[in-house]
Amino acid sequence: MTGKWWLATLLLLPLLWILLRVDSARVQIDVFDSAVANWFAGNRTPGVTGVAKTLNQAVGPFAFAALWYSTLLVCLVFRRFRHLLVYLAAVIVVDVTQATVQSVLHRPRPLGVSTLGPWNDYAHPSRVAAATCLGYVGLLYTAVPQGRFRQIGKWIATGAVLVLVVVRLYLNVDGLTDLAAGIVIGVAVPLLAFRVLCPNEVFPVVYRRGRSAHLDVTGARGEAICSALESQLGVIVESVEPFALAGSAGSTPLRVLVKGDPDTYLFAKLYAGTHLRADRWYKLGRTLMYGRLEAEARFMTVRQLVQYEDYALRLLKDAGINCPGSFGIVEITPEREYLLVTEFADGAHEISDADVGADLIDQGLRLVRQLWEAGLAHRDIKPSNLLVQNGRLVLIDPAFTEVRPTPWRQGVDLANMMLVLALFSDANSVYERAVQYFTFEEITEAFAATRGLTMPSQLRHMMRPRGRDLHAEFCRLLPPFRPIRIQRWTMRRIMLTIATVAVVGAIAIGGAATWLALGDVK
C-alpha cells in the first residue's frame, strides 16, 4: 500500500518541476521556502547551532557510509546478488534523475537567509536527502526480513530522516521543497525497484535456508482459488493448504481437499508473475552455465508457463509413464495467476524414504527407457521428483521436459536416474540392472556427458554428506571413456554472456561509482 503512495508522489514530482519552471509559481515556492528558512533562522541559538552543525557534518557522513557499507556487506556475505544489483541500479537511477533535474531547474538555496553548513551544486532536489533515504531503503530491503523488524526499521529510518530534515532546514543548506523532492526520489525509486524486480514473495530476505517462491494462499487469494476450482472444475473445495513447500522453487504447491465420498485430495501448483520472472532468470542462468545443453526460450506469459507444464504432463501420461494425471488449468486472475491441478499421489513419499531394491531400480531404469522411446527428456531427475506410491515409482514435476532432446540430454537423464537409485542402494546393483535395459555404449555416453553441473543440485547436496562419489564408482565399472565436452558455445550463448557481463558489470561499477559520488554530499 505504501508503495502505491510513493509511486503516486513520484508521479506528482514532474508537476512540481513544471511549476518550478513557471516564473510566477517558482517565486511563490521560493517565498514559501524562504519563509520556512527564515523561521528556523529566527530561532537559532549558539547551542542548537553547534549541535546541528555536528549532526550535519560529523554524524551525517558517518551514518551515510555506515548505511552503504552495511548494505554492501550484507548482500555479499549472504549472497544476495540480485538485491545488490537492483540496489545499484536504483542508485544510478536516483543519481541520474537528480543530476538531470538539478541541471534543468537551477534552483539556489533559500534566499535571504545565511547558510551555516557545507553544500554542493544546485539545491533541488536535495542530494543529501535522496542519498540518505536511498541508503535506508537499501539497507531495509536487503538486510531486514519483511514483517515486524522491517516495520520497526522503517520507523527508525523515518525518525532519522526527520532529524536530517530539521537539521538541514535549521542550517539552511536545503529548502523544504528541495528536501521533500529528494526524499520522494530517494524512497520511491529503490522501493519500486525492489518491489518490482525483487519481490519479497520470490526473493525474501531470510537468514535461514529454504525455498522462496511461495505465495500466500489465505485471504482474498484463497477465496479466489476455491471459487475458481468450483466454477471451472466443478469440485466443491473443503480446504486449500500449502504442501511440500520445501521441494518446490518455481511455484506454490498446494493440497486441495474436495468433497466426495470419501473426500479426496487434489494436488495443485499455483503460478503467478513472480514465478514467470523467476523462471526467466533461472533459464538465463542455465543457458549461461550449461550452454547448448540447456539453452531454451523463455515463456512470455504465466499462461504459457502453466500451459507447457500441463502439456508435458499429458505427454508423459501418453508415453505410459507413471505420473499424476492432469485435471487441467484453472484461471485465478487472467494472465496473472493460474493453477495446474493434478491427481494427488496419496500415501506417496520421496524415493529417499523408500527401500530401494531391485524392483524400484528396474522401474527407474524402465522409466528412462520409456522417456527415450517417447523422444522426451525430463531434465530434472532428482530425489524430490521421484515418489514411491504403493511400491510404484511416480515421476513428477515435468516443467523442464524437453521434446526431441539431444542424445546427450537424454544420457544425462539416465545418469542422474542411476545416481539417484545408487544413492539409496549401491552402484553395483544399479549397474547390473542397467545393462539389462541399456547398452554399454549408452551407459558410458550417459556418464561421459554427466558431470557436476548437469546433476540437479539436490542430488549433489545429498551425495556430499554421505561422502560418496557415485559418479566415480560408476566410472570404475565402465570401460575407459573420454568425457563429452558439453560446454558448447553458440552465438546466442556468446551474446547473452557478453550482454549479461556488460550489464552486470556496468550496474556494479556504475552503481558503486555513483554511490561514491553521492557519498560526497557535504
Next chain:
Amino acid sequence: MKRALAAIGIAVVAAVVLSGCSVSIGSADPPVCRSQGRPGGPPMVLMAQSVPSASLIPCISLVPAGWSVQSFLARNNRADFRLKSDIAGARAVDIVLIHRCDVRGATQVPTDQPGTTRWERILSINTGYRGTRYYTFPGGCVRYEFKLKGPARAAPVNDVSLAVDFVTRTQVAAEVTRQSHGRLHLDP
C-alpha cells in the same frame, strides 16, 4: 527479430547505465553575465550564495570562437567554472571565486576590472603557458588558473580576458528582488 530487439534493448540499457557513471561531475550550465538581457541568472545567484561576502561575481560575457564552458560547480565558500579551448586544451583555464587569495609571490599589475586589484604570477612559458591571475576586491577574490597548451603560448590569455567579466553583487541582488516583486532578497 525478437533477438535483434532484445540486443538493441540491452545496448540501450547498457548505455543508460554507463551514462550514470558520468553524471554528478557538475553542471556545465554557463554562468553568463546577462540572462535575457539582465544580470543575475540562476548560476550567478548560486555563485553569489557560495561566497556570501563577495562584492563581485565573475561571469562569462562572451565566448570567443574556439572556446567553450566545460564545467560549472558551486559549493559553500567556492565556485568555479572551466573554459576549454580547441587550441589551448581541455583544461585551458579555471576561474575560481573564493573568499580570500594568497597573492604572495605574485606581481601587482594595472587592473582591467574596475574595483579590483590585479596580480599575476607566471609559472612557466616553456611549453604553452602556466600561470595564475588574481583579482582581489572587498569580500572576495577571483583566481584564473591558466594551463594553456600549444605553440600559441600566452596568446589565448587575451581571449580569456575578453570572455570573463564581473557583475556586482548589488546587481545580482537587485535582479532577485525585481523578479520576486520585492518579496525575496539575495542576502539576509
